[in-house]
Amino acid sequence: MTENTDVIVVGGGYAGVMAANRLTRRGGVKVTLINPRPAFVERIRLHQLVTGSDDALVDYQEVLAGGVGLVVDTVTRIDAAGRRVTLASGGSLDSDYLIYAVGSGSAVPTVPGAAEYAYLIATLEEAQRLQPVLDAAPASAALTVVGAGPTGLETASELAEQGRKVTLVCGEVLGPYLHPRARRSVARRLAKLGVTVLEGPGATVTAVTPDAVELADGRELPGAVTIWTAGFGVPDLAARSGLSTDDLGRLLTDETLTSVDDARVIATGDSAAPSDLPVRMSCQSAMQLGPQAAETVLSRIAGKQPKNFSVGFFGECISLGRRAGVVQLARKNDAVTRAYYEGGRSMATLKEAVCWSTVWQLKQEARRPGQLDLWFKDRQRQKVLRAKAGKAPADAGRPS
Structure with a gap:
């Protein structure tokens, strides 16, 4: 009888679930997903949880393949050499391969008072x-939302649509990812909702107090609640584990998503930095990176050279309340274009369809692993890497 190959996936977000499901396409692979929560979190709906329009939770039984074992716990240390993870509950688990998919969260605010008095949402x-x-x-x-990326825009819009008095503190620019044309569209929608938008050099937060936000230009914005959406960070588990x-x-990692330290540790999603040139932290990239990390593991089990990863973007879809939205289109390499779409119910419906389809893809991967690939890949990454290195990169793969 052939022995099982044990694979642990640390983290049950978009990338982790996709990776765990893809691993089940091969017999003889025992997959264990370790996650601190008993349910899957739709992070792209957390602004809806805050405003009460959705709980942002999906039962893992709906999105995980039946052959995946779920352990509700937190990994506190990875012993790569010993092929073991230590759990917060006090136990440990051994594996042959590990997929590191711990995701991202809020960056710890460094602005005085922000950590104490502002509310995070990631x-x-x-x-x-x-x-x-x-x-x-x-x-x-009065409510103050700090940060004008997608989370800040969606949170401010949802609150304002409910009749709340909202000030959006952007820092330098509203919607930094957006093309100026799409940015103007978003500004018009926010104005229609009654959101006060502050941007420019002076609109940088310098301090947060229990009842106000102080700006670089000396202004003080009184407010009952400050919501902090500026910046993402990642857990320090890898660093604490000596990786x-x-x-x-x-x-x-290298371009196969394999750790530069250990060929049996593979990273995926927001917590991976392939060739020190990571792709944008997003659900879009996580949904693609998860299966590719699993394929790296499956290739190594089969004694084959893993393929380099490839991720393609379509842009960004932002809801502006429950009744409007905007879609910013981009090239597959994530460079934004002039093209965008704005609208009322149609764009809100499209954003809802994007959220729904993401969970649908997780379910499809659980039922038919490896059969679905809806993404167009970016073929320009290798050129960027060669330009960065000043020469053609060496073979990224290593034998297991």
């Missing part, structure tokens, strides 16, 4: 902590 627990605070705040209370990481803490 994780389930943060959003759940904020929701009752908003519910308890008077309907007329090589980039400056942000993402696990350094």
Whole structure:
């Protein structure tokens, strides 16, 4: 009888679930997914959880393949050499391969007072902590949202649509990813909702107090609740475990998503930094990177050379309340174009379809692993890497 190959997937977000499901395409592979929560979190819906329009949770039984074992716990250390992970509960698990998919969360704010008085929103627990605070705040209370990326835009819009008084503090620019044409469209929608938008050099937060936000130009914005959406960070598990990481803490890998330290450790999603040139942190990239990390493991099990990963982007879809939205189109290499679409119900419906289809893809991968690939890949990455290195990169693969 052939022995099982044990694979542990650390992290049950978009990339982790896709990786775990893809691994089940090969017999003889025992897959264990370790996640601190008993349900899958739709991170792209957390702004809806905060405003009460969705709980942002899906039962793992709906999105995980039947052959995947779920352990609800937190990994506190990875012993790569010993092929073992230590759990917060006090136990440990052994494996032949490990997929590192711990994802990302809120960056720890360094602005004085922000960590103490501002509410973060990048994780389930943060959003759940904020929701009752908003519910308890008077309907007329002034709310301040700091950060004008997708999360900030969607949160500010949802709150304003409910009749809340919202100020959006952008820092330098509103929607930094967006083309100026799409940016103007978003600004018009925010104005229609009554959101006060502050941007430019002076609109940088310098301090947060219990009832106000102070800006670089000396202005003080009184507010009952400050919501902080500026910046993402990653868990420090890899660094604490002695694995090589980039400056942000993402696990350094080659182009096959294999750790530069150990051929049996593979990273995926927001916590991976292939060739120290990571792709944009997003659900889009995680849904593609997850299966490719699994394919690297399956290739090594089969004694084959893993393929280099490839991710392609379509742009960004942003809801602006429940009744409007904007789609910013991009090239497959994530460079934005002039093309965008704005609209009312149609764009809101499209964004809802994007959220729905993401969970649908997880379910399809669980039922038919390896049969679905809806993404167009970026073929320009290798050129970028050669330009970065000043020469053609060496073979990234290593034998297991």
